[in-house]
Amino acid sequence: MGEQRVRAGGPPQWWRHGPAWWNRHDEEARGTHWPWPSTVVFTAFVLVGSHFSAGNQQGRREPLDVYAGVLLLVASGLLLWRNRYPVFVAFGTATATLVYFAAGYPYGPVFLAVAVSCFSAVVAGHRRAGWTAVGMLWAGHALIALWLYRWLPPPGDAAASWGQETVIGTWVVAIGAVSELARVRREQWAKERAERAQAARRRADEERLRIARELHDVLAHSISVINVQAGVGLALLDTDPEQARTALTTIKAASKEALGEVRQVLETLRTPGDAPRAPAPGLDRLPELVEQAASAGLTVEVEGELPRLPPGTDLAAFRIVQEALTNVVRHSGSRHAHVHLEHDGDALRLRIDDDGPATGADAGGSGNGLAGMRERAAALGGTIDAGPRPDGGWRVLAVLPLKAKEEDR
Known part of the structure; x- marks a missing residue:
């Protein structure tokens, strides 16, 4: 506007x-x-x-x-x-x-x-x-x-007379000067159009990256839960049908939620000027995330108070916790994870720990998920540190500023 x-x-x-x-x-x-x-x-x-x-x-x-x-x-x-x-x-x-x-x-x-x-x-x-x-x-x-x-x-x-020729020469110089001014102004307009086109391409690239990151975070978490529950259901299908039914119910709920979030992300492509129909997820949905992790066999303990955050920071914090817990489910042999929240007037600190041990070479997640977490934090002016703990296991430490960066208007 x-x-x-x-x-x-x-x-x-x-x-x-x-x-x-x-x-x-x-x-x-x-x-x-x-x-x-x-x-x-x-x-x-x-x-x-x-x-x-x-x-x-x-x-x-x-x-x-x-x-x-x-x-x-x-x-x-x-x-x-x-x-x-x-x-x-x-x-x-x-x-x-x-x-x-x-x-x-x-x-x-x-x-x-x-x-x-x-x-x-x-x-x-x-x-x-x-x-x-x-x-x-x-x-x-x-x-x-x-x-x-x-x-x-x-x-x-x-x-x-020479005076007449001087007047004509003055007009010649004036015509050339006006032409030069028009040429310079035209070059400026061409440069401005190129800069606007480049800025539009940059915004489009950033939007595509944001959508790809959202889809990765949604699908990676939900499919991990579905994969674990599918394994449980197959293992207990004959011996414990009731538990297998519970696993299938969890798969249905996780897939429904994933489809809803994917639909919400894709709606921004169909109608880029409209507001989303549902609010973006934030740390207020952390209890739901804990329940989904529990259905995948991961016990999550949460410490600290849930602060009121700007929408962008709130979404980034939720996705970082979601991706970290997804990595624990996929890459760690631990069945316990700890989420610690700490905030002051300037920054929110998130710490997600698991006790390990790693179940493969990609412990902690080393692909698009970790890169996506770093991109989310960097977009807000924050940082992400992820790596093994001295006493074993894996730790993700995120520091997000509570005051969102002002964008140029």
Whole structure:
């Protein structure tokens, strides 16, 4: 919401990221775009304006004829190719305009064709070509107006003053400066678009990682419980049907809960803008976690008070305890685990211990589960230490800050 809000009295939104007409096409599409409407309108403006200027300069310049019309059409019509061939168009319009002026035809809006073509060349990155074309026009104009006018039409034309040429040179510099400013601003917009795209990809990657972590934690814990209970049920199916029934009931409850949590995680993919229908799990569900561990044959003792935590910290703490107990079920021969909670004004400390011994090479969990716990803690500015205890067994020690990190808005 903060990004979409327009502050009263502030600059328009397009000023930061470029106007809509500028961002309509990317760089590749811009090179193949044919600017028919603007070229037709500009050509009509040049023709009408030149005829109007000729009426005001009658008797001082040559009257417009067919050759003048051809030069005007060439100078303005070349702008149709300004996106595909900006260098050629810049020099082409400058040459046609220079020939038009050397033929003694009236001054008029034809000079704007050079300004537009050089602007397009500079903005497209062809700075040297744009500056050279507009400089060539100014140098040719000065040469004709100060020296060659004696041999060129119209007859009896007088030399221009250096003051007039200075004014024209000032306009040339102004056109180049505006073109450079537009080029710099365009590059800034392109950079900002690339940064926004990169930030969007980064957020998407983080979201995919979060969902993968949630699915791993949910499925690893539930499937571990189901695996243990399935083994118990198979072992007691003939000798103790009632106990086997209890194991199957536990499997049904664990699978139902896993399906519910998986559905909740996947709903965020289908409707990313909607709030989840069920609250995210937290340490208030620790008793349920203890019951599930007990159904898998693991006795869990919990020490300490359950604190009130921010939602992100609460979810991370629950998943860390869940993953640690899952690792005890899967990788430890111990049937007892201890969960110790300690908190002060700054941090929550979780300690999960089991007495061992390890039942395989992956004691304590060394795969995605442990990496996921570390990622959860690091995302909140906390730490995870996991390893064997000096007196045997395995220990997971998590330190999570109680004040969640502020994200940039």
